[in-house]
Amino acid sequence: MNPVVLTTTDGGRLEFACAPGQSVLEAAAAAGATLPASCRQGTCGSCHASVTDGPYDLGPHSDQALPPDEREHGGVLLCRTYPCGPLSATLPYEQSRILYGGIPVREATVAALEPVARDTVRLELRLDDLDCQFDPGQFVELQLPGTEVKRAYSPANTGNWDGRLEFLIRLRKAGQFSSYLSDRARPGDRLTVHGPQGAFGLHETGLRPRWFVAGGTGLAPLLAMVRRMAEWQEPQPARLLLGVNDPQDVFAVPELNAVAAELPGFRYDVCVWRPDPGWSGPTGLPTDHFAAALPELAGAAPDVYVCGPPPLVDSVLRAALLGGVPPEQVHRERFLAT
Ligand code: FES
Numbered sequence: 001m002n003p004v005v006l007t008t009t010d011g012g013r014l015e016f017a018c019a020p021g022q023s024v025l026e027a028a029a030a031a032g033a034t035l036p037a038s039c040r041q042g043t044c045g046s047c048h049a050s051v052t053d054g055p056y057d058l059g060p061h062s063d064q065a066l067p068p069d070e071r072e073h074g075g076v077l078l079c080r081t082y083p084c085g086p087l088s089a090t091l092p093y094e095q096s097r098i099l100y101g102g103i104p105v106r107e108a109t110v111a112a113l114e115p116v117a118r119d120t121v122r123l124e125l126r127l128d129d130l131d132c133q134f135d136p137g138q139f140v141e142l143q144l145p146g147t148e149v150k151r152a153y154s155p156a157n158t159g160n161w162d163g164r165l166e167f168l169i170r171l172r173k174a175g176q177f178s179s180y181l182s183d184r185a186r187p188g189d190r191l192t193v194h195g196p197q198g199a200f201g202l203h204e205t206g207l208r209p210r211w212f213v214a215g216g217t218g219l220a221p222l223l224a225m226v227r228r229m230a231e232w233q234e235p236q237p238a239r240l241l242l243g244v245n246d247p248q249d250v251f252a253v254p255e256l257n258a259v260a261a262e263l264p265g266f267r268y269d270v271c272v273w274r275p276d277p278g279w280s281g282p283t284g285l286p287t288d289h290f291a292a293a294l295p296e297l298a299g300a301a302p303d304v305y306v307c308g309p310p311p312l313v314d315s316v317l318r319a320a321l322l323g324g325v326p327p328e329q330v331h332r333e334r335f336l337a338t
Contacts, residue, residue, distance in 0.1 A: 151177040223252060243270075
């Protein structure tokens with residue numbers, strides 16, 4: 001057995017032993033601590049951590065979940081990390097994101113399902129037990145009725161006591177959950193909800209500006225964050241950039257307008273990559289607008305929150321670093337098509 005020590009950003013320590021052939025994620029779970037994770041097979045990146053000391057083997061994983069440059073600097077995916085001796089690693093989240101009683105499993109009813117843009121739907125669920133507390137940025141896994149198939153989605157709303165969960169979901173061709181939503185789902189259907197889970201979320205850093213960059217339905221966790229800022233009337237200047245491919249893909253404008261009406265320091269732009277003659281808003285990639293706007297802050301580097309497909313997340317990270325934003329101020333959530 002190899003001893004493992006994990007340290008959270010708020011100084012919490014988790015110590016346990018890892019058997020040969022057991023991943024750090026599995027060993028932590030065996031010791032009663034469920035760490036943020038989703039796919040558990042090296043493809044989503046949500047179990048990311050950094051090894052500070054000790055030898056280990058990394059099992060098969062995708063470069064999108066763990067880019068080679070991060071791997072070279074000690075970045076690991078805990079679901080694919082097998083210690084070969086005593087191991088120490090840091091976790092990029094606070095102790096409160098570790099679940100000691102396992103992942104909550106609850107039943108919910110489909111309350112609404114409606115299209116909001118081309119291939120994009122809004123799904124609303126109502127949890128049976130009405131206790132719907134979670135941190136903006138976290139995700140839940142929705143289990144397809146009658147199957148073991150689960151898909152991770154981040155709520156776009158904020159925690160509440162009405163049991164309400166709202167999702168913005170891009171329908172993907174041949175996706176199992178997408179097929180359910182487009183072909184069979186009806187109000188009144190029953191679904192199983194696993195969560196909340198995950199480490200993505202707002203960080204309290206005083207009055208530092210907050211910038212949000214979303215690719216498509218990567219907007220969902222970021223919308224939850226700015227909605228939370230509006231509910232709490234948080235004073236940080238906040239700017240959001242949403243990128244979509246075509247004008248037909250634009251969604252969530254009423255929701256973003258509602259936040260802008262309630263939160264004085266908030267502004268947002270929707271960037272269309274392939275505009276048509278009827279589109280009068282910003283064009284191109286949100287990354288380019290992000291990079292061009294950074295100098296406006298005159299050295300006051302913002303906290304950056306980015307969620308979307310891996311190429312967008314990686315390009316925003318590169319632009320942020322080039323613009324002088326320290327890496328620890330760039331908070332990322334990659335989502336992969338499933
Ligand atoms: Fe480890 Fe998805 S849980 S990469």
